[in-house]
Amino acid sequence: MTGAWRAGVLLAAVAWACSAASPLQVGQVELTFLDVGQGDAILIRSPEGNLALVDAGRAFPAEALQRHGVGDLDLVVATHPHADHIGGMAGVLRALTPRFYLDNGVPHTTSTYAFVMAYLQQSDITYLQATDRSLALGSVTLRILSPPAQAESLNDQSVGIVVEYGEFRALLTGDAETTELEHFLRLGLPDVTVLKASHHGARDGVSPEWLATTRPEIVVVSCGRENAYGHPDAEALELYQAAAQAVYRTDLHSDVTIRGARDGSFRIETGRPAASAGERTVRLAPGQVSVWVAPEDPVERAVVRNHGAESLAVGGWVLCDAVRHCFRFPDTATIPPDDSVIVFSGAGTSDGRRYYMGAPQPVWNDGGDWAIIWDTRGQVVARYEY
């Protein structure tokens, strides 16, 4: 990649659309990162209309697929068998009757996985192993990157795919963490136009070496709003923003569609702009907000502090524990400068300084838990782990 700013990127600033995807232009490959919440589902459409789906989200993404006019599929790929990637797979196989199915061939013990395998066995779908091979999706080449035979986690056995259409290239690596990214680097990778942030933008899904080799122009993070894992990680986002011309996120932009031409130019459409008109955005200094919880105190509470010199509007912000017990601050909520508000786990009447989650039982786990706060755009603003 030359580093030149491709014409398509400039168009992207104005090219978001709320409705169904625009018709595919002749001679373009189309990648759509579907907004399926906290999970992955990526649609690839060749110029000839051939369709492949990489992962199927946590649940059958019927609505998202309908938005893009998807009928039958030619190929379905399960990068690895975690539920946020194959949760919707059985539904996809039943409803969209793909002719080919490819996965990493690594067994899992969940019922979700068992349902998928049972369906495949009784179907006539052609199974493909994730060996180093090329699949022709019309005039688009899908170069399969085989995962390592052994790994400590299923993430590090994700199937990798290089989507190639002339000079336009996209790289998809499921939830591969740095160990597998190093394995992919050893296989040999080209620079790419589009990089899917591995592992939903987690810190363990990227490294400086990874970005120095792949040299993406665009990075897309597939993650859910206010997800329990704090994806994408702030440090990872900084790496992506430093390396690429633009970073798109399904939690902020909804569906992200990239249409690429053979000469490497491309155009981007998103389901919504990152900040909707009228949506309040607050620019926070690093460490301006902190949260702390006291799980073993007789009156369980979380303390949220504004370390800034100005009053902070926190209406609509969400405070959650690790298993999604959540509290949403009222619209008018503020925290005075250099001051705190308290969020009690139990019931009570809020007075602007003290808030109540109304939980019938303790929220914060004594043995270890974490508290996380998202702003109204789904950005993590504070986190506390113990």
Added chain:
Amino acid sequence: MSTEQHYAVDRIRHRTALLVDDEQRQTLVPTSRLPRDLAEGQVLLVPVDEAGTADWGRARIDEAEGERRRVQAEQAIEELKRRDPGGDVEL
């Protein structure tokens, strides 16, 4: 009357396990409430009361069920591999 139910460990992140029951329902549980040294892919047997509330503190790892599921999955994979035409493929 309480019963017991299987939950498979789909994955563990940030000291929280995502468990999947036999009806594909997903539950997040802090690992501090589950048996020590729990690993991805293990299967738990968990007491569940009449209201359907799981007693995570009494959960135990069901090694035999985990192995049974792994063997069944490996057999399915081997059977499916026989459908693979091999090499590069035109879809």
